[in-house]
Structure formats: C-alpha cells, structure tokens
Amino acid sequence: MTATHPDPVAAFKEQAAIAAAALVQDGMAVGLGTGSTARFVVAELGRRVREEGLRIKAIPTSSVTEKQAREVGIPLTTFAETPALDIAIDGADEIEPRTLNLIKGLGGALLWEKIVASAASRFVIVADASKYVDHLGAHCPLPVEVIPFGWENAAHKLAALGAQATPRRQRDGSFFLTDEKNLILDCVFGPIINPDALSTALAETVGVVEHGLFLHMATQTITAGPEGLRVLEPQKS
Numbered sequence: 001m002t003a004t005h006p007d008p009v010a011a012f013k014e015q016a017a018i019a020a021a022a023l024v025q026d027g028m029a030v031g032l033g034t035g036s037t038a039r040f041v042v043a044e045l046g047r048r049v050r051e052e053g054l055r056i057k058a059i060p061t062s063s064v065t066e067k068q069a070r071e072v073g074i075p076l077t078t079f080a081e082t083p084a085l086d087i088a089i090d091g092a093d094e095i096e097p098r099t100l101n102l103i104k105g106l107g108g109a110l111l112w113e114k115i116v117a118s119a120a121s122r123f124v125i126v127a128d129a130s131k132y133v134d135h136l137g138a139h140c141p142l143p144v145e146v147i148p149f150g151w152e153n154a155a156h157k158l159a160a161l162g163a164q165a166t167p168r169r170q171r172d173g174s175f176f177l178t179d180e181k182n183l184i185l186d187c188v189f190g191p192i193i194n195p196d197a198l199s200t201a202l203a204e205t206v207g208v209v210e211h212g213l214f215l216h217m218a219t220q221t222i223t224a225g226p227e228g229l230r231v232l233e234p235q236k237s
C-alpha cells in the first residue's frame with residue numbers, strides 16, 4: 001500500500017503510518033494510538049485484516065480509536081485477556097531525535113496512550129518530520145491530565161514548577177474532558193532542559209493523574225518528510 005493523500009503533510013503522515021503498520025505480523029497483540037497519524041495506521045491495519053487475512057488483536061488508546069478500529073474490522077481485546085502487547089504504534093506532538101523522548105497528548109488521549117505504550121514490548125512512533133525538536137516544550141504546551149476536583153489547586157502547583165497552566169476548553173467554552181472524564185491543563189514551560197526531573201516532579205504532584213512526557217519509552221520513530229522516510233532508534237548515552 002502506498003500513501004495517496006492529496007494534502008502533503010497528511011501524505012507524509014500516511015507514508016510513515018503505512019511503514020509502521022508493515023511491522024505488524026500475524027498473531028500480534030497491538031496497541032492502537034490516537035490522532036491524525038495513528039488514524040492512518042488503524043486504517044492500514046484494517047485493510048490488511050480485511051484484504052490479507054492478517055490475524056491480530058488490538059487495544060485502542062481512546063474511544064475515538066476504538067470506534068475507528070471497530071469500523072475497519074480490527075478485532076479488539078482487553079488487558080484482562082491480553083496483559084502484554086507485542087507492539088504499540090502511536091503519534092507524537094514533539095520528538096527529541098537523540099533520545100526519542102516525546103511530548104504527547106495534544107489530542108487528549110495521553111493517559112490511555114501511556115498505559116498502552118507501557119504494556120508493549122515495542123513502542124513505535126509515527127509522525128511527519130516536522131515533529132522533531134531540539135528540546136521538548138520548544139513549540140508545544142505539555143498536556144497534564146488532572147482530576148476535576150480542585151484542578152485550580154493543581155494548576156497552582158504546576159505554576160510553582162514553572163508552568164503557565166491553562167485548562168483546555170472546547171469550542172463552546174466548556175472544559176475538554178478526557179475518556180476518563182478528567183481535565184487537561186496545557187502547560188507552557190518553554191524548552192524543557194531536564195525532562196526527567198520535570199517528569200518526577202509532575203508525578204509527585206497531587207491531583208495530577210498523568211502527563212504527556214513520554215520518556216525512555218519509544219523504541220523507534222518512523223517519520224516522513226520531503227527527504228523521505230527516516231527511521232530512528234534511541235542513541236545510547
């Protein structure tokens with residue numbers, strides 16, 4: 001299958017997605033990511049299930065992806081049935097190319113995404129080449145999922161860590177709610193020089209359920225851009 005999308009950035013996403021979907025083999029348990037790039041992965045895996053008889057079972061990372069997976073005919077499983085996954089394939093908002101540390105969650109699915117990624121032997125990221133940055137936080141806010149009760153208190157604590165924290169809202173002004181009915185605080189930290197320290201501080205913040213720093217998790221990134229496909233693995237420090 002080759003990428004066909006008329007929009008060039010979407011075509012790069014589709015190209016990366018098709019290359020990553022080719023890593024999935026018969027019998028695998030697969031984590032299905034969320035977002036505009038992961039959407040192409042789910043579409044391609046669905047095509048392989050229908051046209052090539054690929055036998056897989058999958059766990060989706062959001063209700064949106066679950067709906068798409070059902071529509072394209074991918075059999076779903078649960079962690080009760082399948083506690084470990086062979087591979088998870090997902091998008092990213094920012095990628096640090098040396099470590100493959102990531103920011104994820106601009107689509108609001110970071111909590112289920114991190115659970116699924118942590119259950120997978122291989123965590124493959126698909127993206128267009130514009131997602132590479134020198135330092136995480138350079139362009140994107142860091143999404144932080146917090147429980148609704150006392151979210152202002154959590155925002156205050158995040159401000160003390162250096163963030164400008166804004167609750168994500170929908171077009172009608174109401175709060176955006178995650179699949180777990182939590183809120184997202186979009187936190188502008190600027191370039192994050194020590195992501196490990198920030199990750200630890202966020203994990204210790206009461207009221208924070210999870211955050212969008214995915215550190216030391218990605219085993220491979222597959223990106224596509226004007227220079228073609230690029231496959232990276234984390235460099236040993």
Ligand SMILES: O=C[C@H](O)[C@H](O)[C@H](O)COP(=O)(O)O
Nearest residue numbers: 035036037091105107108109
């Ligand atoms: O919550 C959303 C996810 O982390 C997405 O995988 C991420 O935002 C990348 O999405 P996209 O492929 O649409 O840029």
